[in-house]
Amino acid sequence: MKRNTLRMAGIVAAGALALTGCAPSSSSSEESGEDVTLTVWSWRTEDIEQYNRIFDVYEEAHPGVTIEFEAFLNTEYNQLLTTGLSGSDGPDVAMVRSYGGLQGWVSAGQLVALEDKVEGLDAIEPAVLAGAKGHEDGKIYAVPFATQTLQMFYNKTLFDELGLEEPTTWDEFIALNEKLLAEGVTPMALGAKDSWVLPIFADIIGAGRYGATDFEAAVLSGEKNFTDADYVASLQLVADMQKYLSPDVVGVGYTDSQIQFTSGLAAQYPGGTFELTTFKTQAPDMELGVYQVPLPPQAKADQPVTPAYADGGFAINSASKHQEEAAELLNWIASKEFAQLFADELSMFSAIPGVEYKDELLQEMWDLYTASPASYLLLVNFRYGEPQGTAVLGEGVQQLFLGELDAAGLAQKLQTGVDQWFVPGE
Amino acid sequence: MPAIRRRLKTGTGLSWGTSMLFVLPALVLFAVFVLYPLLTALSYSFFSWRGIVRDDFVGLENYVTVFTQLPYKDEVGNAFAHNFLLFIGAMVFQNTIGLLIATLLHRIGRMKRFFQTIYTLPYLVSPLVIGYLWSLMLSPLFGPVNALLKAIGLGDLAQPWLGNPSTAIWVVVLVTAWQWIGFPILMYGAALGGIAEEIDEAASLDGATSWQRFRSITLPLLVPAIGTVSILTFIGAMESFPIPYALGGSTGSPAGATDVMSLLFYRTAFESGSTNAIGVSSAIAMLLFLVIFGVAVLMRWLLDTRERKMF
Numbered sequence: 001m002k003r004n005t006l007r008m009a010g011i012v013a014a015g016a017l018a019l020t021g022c023a024p025s026s027s028s029s030e031e032s033g034e035d036v037t038l039t040v041w042s043w044r045t046e047d048i049e050q051y052n053r054i055f056d057v058y059e060e061a062h063p064g065v066t067i068e069f070e071a072f073l074n075t076e077y078n079q080l081l082t083t084g085l086s087g088s089d090g091p092d093v094a095m096v097r098s099y100g101g102l103q104g105w106v107s108a109g110q111l112v113a114l115e116d117k118v119e120g121l122d123a124i125e126p127a128v129l130a131g132a133k134g135h136e137d138g139k140i141y142a143v144p145f146a147t148q149t150l151q152m153f154y155n156k157t158l159f160d161e162l163g164l165e166e167p168t169t170w171d172e173f174i175a176l177n178e179k180l181l182a183e184g185v186t187p188m189a190l191g192a193k194d195s196w197v198l199p200i201f202a203d204i205i206g207a208g209r210y211g212a213t214d215f216e217a218a219v220l221s222g223e224k225n226f227t228d229a230d231y232v233a234s235l236q237l238v239a240d241m242q243k244y245l246s247p248d249v250v251g252v253g254y255t256d257s258q259i260q261f262t263s264g265l266a267a268q269y270p271g272g273t274f275e276l277t278t279f280k281t282q283a284p285d286m287e288l289g290v291y292q293v294p295l296p297p298q299a300k301a302d303q304p305v306t307p308a309y310a311d312g313g314f315a316i317n318s319a320s321k322h323q324e325e326a327a328e329l330l331n332w333i334a335s336k337e338f339a340q341l342f343a344d345e346l347s348m349f350s351a352i353p354g355v356e357y358k359d360e361l362l363q364e365m366w367d368l369y370t371a372s373p374a375s376y377l378l379l380v381n382f383r384y385g386e387p388q389g390t391a392v393l394g395e396g397v398q399q400l401f402l403g404e405l406d407a408a409g410l411a412q413k414l415q416t417g418v419d420q421w422f423v424p425g426e
Numbered sequence: 427m428p429a430i431r432r433r434l435k436t437g438t439g440l441s442w443g444t445s446m447l448f449v450l451p452a453l454v455l456f457a458v459f460v461l462y463p464l465l466t467a468l469s470y471s472f473f474s475w476r477g478i479v480r481d482d483f484v485g486l487e488n489y490v491t492v493f494t495q496l497p498y499k500d501e502v503g504n505a506f507a508h509n510f511l512l513f514i515g516a517m518v519f520q521n522t523i524g525l526l527i528a529t530l531l532h533r534i535g536r537m538k539r540f541f542q543t544i545y546t547l548p549y550l551v552s553p554l555v556i557g558y559l560w561s562l563m564l565s566p567l568f569g570p571v572n573a574l575l576k577a578i579g580l581g582d583l584a585q586p587w588l589g590n591p592s593t594a595i596w597v598v599v600l601v602t603a604w605q606w607i608g609f610p611i612l613m614y615g616a617a618l619g620g621i622a623e624e625i626d627e628a629a630s631l632d633g634a635t636s637w638q639r640f641r642s643i644t645l646p647l648l649v650p651a652i653g654t655v656s657i658l659t660f661i662g663a664m665e666s667f668p669i670p671y672a673l674g675g676s677t678g679s680p681a682g683a684t685d686v687m688s689l690l691f692y693r694t695a696f697e698s699g700s701t702n703a704i705g706v707s708s709a710i711a712m713l714l715f716l717v718i719f720g721v722a723v724l725m726r727w728l729l730d731t732r733e734r735k736m737f
Contacts, residue, residue: 082478085478086478103477106477108477193675195681248585248589250680251587251680253561256567385700402591
């Protein structure tokens with residue numbers, strides 16, 4: 001208890017320090033009356049240089065505007081931003097989380113609704129834009145900046161050595177994994193000790209089986225729920241995959257699983273686009289490939305799908321003294337120019353359509369996604385209440401792997417969890 | 427001289443105002459960094475919240491939530507049980523091995539400082555680092571522990587230590603105890619040093635065996651030290667956060683097998699994204715505080731009673 005309150009006090013103090021750090025710049029702009037400094041907060045400490053280059057382009061086109069990009073530790077960002085937004089010298093524009101993660105700031109009235117202020121938002125994919133909306137009022141509070149897609153990565157070099165190819169049918173998928181097992185290579189690397197990766201794995205394997213977007217619509221309307229036979233069958237597929245994972249998979253951590261893949265101990269890696277940078281850093285020489293997991297027998301979807309979700313957006317602090325300038329910046333962030341710069345600098349998918357990706361692999365993943373998009377169901381729709389769908393399924397899949405639950409029991413656990421707050425048809 | 431003696435009898439040599447002056451710095455620090463946050467958390471727990479905006483007064487509703495709503499109602503009992511397991515594990519470990527080492531160190535005398543330092547080293551390293559190092563050592567893929575077991579022909583004993591619910595919590599218990607062991611060794615060492623050798627010698631001359639002397643002289647005289655260590659261990663075990671966090675992550679992996687109260691608090695406050703996160707997490711923090719405070723006071727009282735009986 002004492003330690004916790006102390007920690008909170010520490011966080012508040014850190015936030016206050018960060019605020020005083022940026023205070024002089026905003027006050028100096030008021031004195032001169034012309035020059036404006038917009039403070040932008042972010043959790044991407046690893047991308048500071050890239051963002052500075054991106055915002056240099058904006059500064060050149062907007063004389064008198066200076067963008068001060070400040071990044072904070074990802075895991076502490078939410079607290080820092082909450083403190084920053086409640087003070088008088090918070091950021092003008094801030095990176096905010098998506099879907100459920102956005103709601104605290106929205107319901108506290110700390111962000112500005114953007115419909116009348118920013119153009120081009122309607123061009124964004126609805127499932128992605130949904131991540132930027134207030135759950136209660138349905139208004140848009142952020143310009144989404146990145147989309148993450150989920151798919152199967154594989155080590156092309158290793159596949160070539162073993163004479164393996166991307167599977168196009170379920171039978172080929174199973175044969176591929178059996179062949180890898182026989183060769184003594186772990187077919188798939190998965191860090192099941194960190195439960196957040198497990199709902200991602202479940203959707204990569206099973207979204208096609210339960211019927212992706214159709215099932216999503218049916219669950220949201222209340223026509224079906226998670227105890228539906230097709231959803232249970234998709235979880236059974238997850239259980240069936242266990243023999244293609246490390247023997248002690250629940251003891252394997254997320255970072256261990258990355259190393260397992262990049263060191264060639266495992267041939268495939270079910271994961272999100274966000275893995276790409278790590279893979280390229282850890283194994284610059286490894287040739288990577290991607291595919292969508294083929295449809296299993298009795299699949300409800302008519303083609304393999306790529307689940308995706310919005311990974312945060314830029315929002316305006318309602319306490320900012322530079323509302324107009326902040327809105328102008330957000331208009332630029334919603335433009336194709338920013339989107340292209342973002343894609344080029346950061347090797348991530350922009351949420352704004354019409355971007356060309358220089359990286360062939362990125363372009364391939366993007367083409368797969370746009371050909372058959374789906375939502376990362378539990379993150380996109382089931383993080384608006386406690387317990388969150390992703391948290392329940394994550395822990396549940398661990399129990400599934402440990403033999404404490406079967407697929408039907410897991411589906412029931414998920415349904416019981418979300419039943420507590422989820423009202424179909426809202 | 428008589429004046430001094432009189433003053434000593436009253437228990438204080440200072441006027442009330444002067445003594446307050448000496449207490450003041452500590453009191454201010456205590457008020458600002460302990461009492462104020464504590465009372466703030468207490469008041470927070472009686473309100474519902476929208477992000478950081480305080481909403482309506484809801485009385486005990488946040489507490490009711492902890493015991494009736496998912497995921498808390500499933501997790502709170504489990505987490506508390508693990509906290510108590512950590513306490514029991516640490517107690518067993520330090521009152522057997524810890525006391526044994528302290529006694530041996532007290533007897534050897536010569537290399538005492540050196541060994542005390544060695545045993546205390548883990549206590550000086552950040553528990554987060556300790557937990558992380560152990561998680562590396564126990565990794566089923568690259569960890570040296572399983573590799574060593576296999577190398578010496580004990581491959582059957584190789585386990586996914588942190589991936590198996592029945593071993594994971596014991597890993598947390600043992601790593602915690604391992605890190606803490608230096609503290610009871612120091613405390614017991616100091617207490618042993620404070621026991622007058624004459625008593626021991628007298629008993630020895632009367633023909634008491636080594637065990638009899640330990641059982642009837644050393645151990646009773648160690649009771650105050652054991653009591654202090656026990657209370658501090660209890661508080662440490664209930665507040666345990668860094669080691670479970672480093673070994674099982676914020677969700678108490680696998681499947682909640684290493685979950686403790688501070689992790690539940692952390693998840694609720696910082697990871698849930700729930701709009702009422704402050705309300706429920708404050709309630710959890712208050713519950714934890716009440717248990718720690720209540721049991722610590724009870725233990726102190728029991729020890730005081732026992733000590734009074736002895737002397």
